[in-house]
Amino acid sequence: MERHIKIFDTTLRDGEQAPQCSMNPEEKLEVAKQLEILGVDCMEAGFPISSPGAFTSVETIAKIVKNSQVAALARAVQKDIDSAYNALKNAASPRIHTFLATSPIHMEHKLKMKPEEVLENIKNAVTYAKTLCSDVEFSAEDAMRSEPDFLVKAFTAAIKAGATVINVPDTVGYVLPEEMYDRIKYLYDNVVGIEKVDVSVHCHNDLGMAVANSLSGVRAGATQVECTINGLGERAGNAALEEIIMAIKTRRNLFNAYTRIDTHQISRTSKMIYNIIGQTVPINKPIVGGNAFAHEAGIHQHGILAARETYEIMRAEDLGITKNKLVIGKHSGKHAIADRLVEMGYSYTEEELSSYYEKVKILSDKKKFISDSDIEAIVNNRERTTGTYKLEYFDVHTSQNATSTGVIRMIKDGISIEKVSLGDGPINAAYNAINKITGNLCDELVNYDIHSVSDGNDALGEVTVKLKSGERIVTGRGLSTNIIESSILAYINGINKLIELN
Numbered sequence: 001m002e003r004h005i006k007i008f009d010t011t012l013r014d015g016e017q018a019p020q021c022s023m024n025p026e027e028k029l030e031v032a033k034q035l036e037i038l039g040v041d042c043m044e045a046g047f048p049i050s051s052p053g054a055f056t057s058v059e060t061i062a063k064i065v066k067n068s069q070v071a072a073l074a075r076a077v078q079k080d081i082d083s084a085y086n087a088l089k090n091a092a093s094p095r096i097h098t099f100l101a102t103s104p105i106h107m108e109h110k111l112k113m114k115p116e117e118v119l120e121n122i123k124n125a126v127t128y129a130k131t132l133c134s135d136v137e138f139s140a141e142d143a144m145r146s147e148p149d150f151l152v153k154a155f156t157a158a159i160k161a162g163a164t165v166i167n168v169p170d171t172v173g174y175v176l177p178e179e180m181y182d183r184i185k186y187l188y189d190n191v192v193g194i195e196k197v198d199v200s201v202h203c204h205n206d207l208g209m210a211v212a213n214s215l216s217g218v219r220a221g222a223t224q225v226e227c228t229i230n231g232l233g234e235r236a237g238n239a240a241l242e243e244i245i246m247a248i249k250t251r252r253n254l255f256n257a258y259t260r261i262d263t264h265q266i267s268r269t270s271k272m273i274y275n276i277i278g279q280t281v282p283i284n285k286p287i288v289g290g291n292a293f294a295h296e297a298g299i300h301q302h303g304i305l306a307a308r309e310t311y312e313i314m315r316a317e318d319l320g321i322t323k324n325k326l327v328i329g330k331h332s333g334k335h336a337i338a339d340r341l342v343e344m345g346y347s348y349t350e351e352e353l354s355s356y357y358e359k360v361k362i363l364s365d366k367k368k369f370i371s372d373s374d375i376e377a378i379v380n381n382r383e384r385t386t387g388t389y390k391l392e393y394f395d396v397h398t399s400q401n402a403t404s405t406g407v408i409r410m411i412k413d414g415i416s417i418e419k420v421s422l423g424d425g426p427i428n429a430a431y432n433a434i435n436k437i438t439g440n441l442c443d444e445l446v447n448y449d450i451h452s453v454s455d456g457n458d459a460l461g462e463v464t465v466k467l468k469s470g471e472r473i474v475t476g477r478g479l480s481t482n483i484i485e486s487s488i489l490a491y492i493n494g495i496n497k498l499i500e501l502n
Helices: 011-015 025-038 052-064 078-088 104-111 115-132 148-161 177-190 210-220 241-250 263-277 298-306 334-343 350-364 372-380 426-438 483-501
Strands: 006-009 042-046 069-075 094-101 136-141 165-170 198-203 224-227 326-329 369-371 389-397 404-412 415-423 444-452 461-469 472-480
Touching (some): 006 198, 006 241, 011 042, 025 052, 025 263, 052 069, 069 078, 078 115, 094 104, 094 115, 094 165, 104 115, 115 136, 136 148, 148 177, 165 177, 165 224, 177 198, 177 210, 210 224, 210 241, 224 241, 263 472, 334 372, 350 369, 350 372, 369 372, 389 426, 389 483, 404 426, 415 426, 426 483, 472 483
Parallel strands (some): 136 165, 165 198, 198 224
Antiparallel strands (some): 404 415, 444 461
C-alpha cells in the first residue's frame, strides 16, 4: 500500500528569514493562499514571538487558511508557546511547533544546559503545548550531529509528553544521504511510541544534499518532509519543495509513496515567490528553471522530436508551465481575460480582474498581442502596498558623454509633486529626483536587476530593486515595455514599502 508523504512547507518561516527574502504581511498572506491552493498539508506561517508583525501575520493566515494546517514556531519555553497558541487559536487546524537543540555542541555552547536538563525541558515544553493544542510537533535542533542514543531519549520524552510529530533536522546541512537513511531507521528501531507519530525530516543545503537527504529519510520511513518553495532558507537554503515533489512523483514506484500536491501549481507558485522576494530563477534550477525543458544539442532535439521521453522525464504541462500562447489582443474584453486566467489556473477577485484588465489595455497599446507570459507577469507584479506615492509623469534625457537629467512628477494625497535632478545615467537621474520628492527615505540601493519576462523586441521588462533604510531591506518591482519606466516603478514601489514599515 502506498504511503502518503505529508508536505510541511516552511517558506513563510525558514525561507522568509533568509537574508533579503523578507516579505510584508500582504505578501505573506498571498503566499499562504497559494500554498493552500498548491495543496501543502501544513504551512509554517512564522515565529510569532519574534515580533508584533510576525505575530499578526501568523494570526491573519491562521484565520483565513482552511484546507491546510497552519503551524507556528516556538522555542521550548512557555512564553513562546503561549504566543504561538494565541496566534493560532482561530485556525481550522493549528499546530504548535516547538524545538530544542540536542547536539553536544549546541547544548554546551548555546544552551549551556546538561543533557538531563534538556530532556526535562523537552518534557515540560511539549506537555504544556499539549494543554493548548492537540497537534504538537517537536524538533530536535541539530539532530544529525546529536548522539544517537541521546536523540532516542529526547524523542521518546517528546512522544510520551504528547508530541504528534517528531522532526529530525539536519540543521547545518552536514550529513550524506546514507547517514540520514541510517539515522531514521535507528530511530524507528529504538524510540518508544514512534509508530504512533509522524516522523519528519528537515534538511539544509550547505553541502547540496538537502533534497537527497530528505528523500533518503522518506525511503527509510519518514512520513513528513519539511521544505520550502525554490529551496529558500538560511545560508544555502532548505530542501526545495518542487524537487521533492517531482522526485516522488517521477519515481513513485521506488518510493511506494505519493503527495497531495497539485503539481500544476508548481510553476506559478515558484514564480510568485521569486517575484515577491525580488529574485530571478537560475536558468539551470531543476524543475522550474528556464532551461529545465530546453534542448539545444542537435542529438537531443532529434530525440525529443522523435519521442519526448528520450530526454524528458517530466512534462512541462504537469508543472503548469505555460506555452506563451497568443490569446489576447487590443480589442479583447474583460471576459476574455477572465477566461484565460481561469485556463491558466489563476483565481481572482472582481477588483483584481478590473486591475488586470486596465493593465492589459495599457499594454495592448504597446504590443500587438499579449501572451500568457505577459498576463502571468501582470498578475505577479500587482501592487501589494497601499501606495503612498504614485507616478504621474517622467521625462528622462541621456546621451553619450553628457550628464543625464530626470524629471519626475508623483502624486501624494492627491497633490502633484515634481522635481528635477541630474545623474550619472538615466536611472540614477530618475532615482535622484524621486529621492528629492520622498525626502531621501532610501539610504542605499543594494541591488538592481532587470530581465525580460516575455519574448520579442516589444517584451515586457521586469525590474527589481532592493532598497535599504537603516537595518531594513525591502524589494521593489516594476513592469513595463519601457525599461526606464520599469525602473522608476520599481523604485517607487520600494519607497512605498519603506513608508509602510516606518
